[in-house]
Amino acid sequence: MKLATLKDGSRDGLLIVVSRDLATAQVADGIAPTLQRVLDDWDFYAPQLQEVYDALNHGRGRHSFAFDPRECMAPLSRAYQWADGSAYVNHVELVRKARGAEMPPEFWTDPLMYQGGSDDLLGPCDDIVCASEDFGIDFEAEVAVVTADVPMGASRERALAGIRLLMLVNDVSLRNLIPAELAKGFGFFQSKPATAFSPVAVTPDELGDAWRDAKVHRPLMVQWNGKKFGAPDCGTDMVFDFAQLVAHIARTRNVGAGTIVGSGTISNVDRSKGSACIAERRMLETIEHGAPQTGFMKFHDTVRIEMTDAGGKSIFGAIDQEVVPLAAA
Known part of the structure; x- marks a missing residue:
């Protein structure tokens, strides 16, 4: 459905x-x-x-x-909770490697997660409004699930049973604001503006055998200004599956119906698959060349995020956005 x-x-x-x-x-x-x-x-x-x-x-x-997806809001235009994980530990490892930091071993056993703003969620074709290009505007292509009520202390199996819908995500990040925020020791806030979601939310059965082991086993295609940027596979290198991510939230609290849980940026060890965010490409450039070579998004840049089935048909519809300045919004 x-x-x-x-x-x-x-x-x-x-x-x-x-x-x-x-x-x-x-x-x-x-x-x-x-x-x-x-x-x-x-x-x-x-x-x-x-x-x-x-x-x-x-x-x-x-x-x-x-x-017409252009007439759509996010499937949930505002949600009781939007929690974004970092299930692709390869991505986190690259972040730390690019700045010469060691990877704490617990990152492989305990998911990273932050709580995003859920009061203003963007439709698939809504503009990405930003006050300045200097903020370091980046897209992050992800998959998310939407839950039913899940009780505190739920097992992985109970958490899996509570997954009702899946969506695509553009978790917009303002990269140049992140270091100062994280240095305060209290996590993301201004560096994470409104998040966009796919035109439709789908029940897991719509994915057929691409939904197994609480993961989506399909590539997520990302285009920047009409050119292919990456198509990493969502099921490959996902260290924490969606059931684990939901159970992680439920460890100390009840999870309310309508909670959105994101996978974090899709990332594959196989670099031929490309990336799902600009920051990862910049990290790889830093590791290889000593400094990043790719800039962040500029005003009037576009990003398109889409997933197709084995027959090439769109499953969720596409997220298709343009970056615009605040004064023009």
């Missing part, structure tokens, strides 16, 4: 069901007004939405219309 949120002038938008081929959609407000409402009572609402989805896929949608 594929679900999205249509812009309607309100804060939370209008829940719609989208066909598997992303061609058509149908408003679902007769079932539930928002995706958050669905997540609050999944067992009641999901079967009703599944009926609409099946009808759409067989050309029998009532009052269906052409689906």
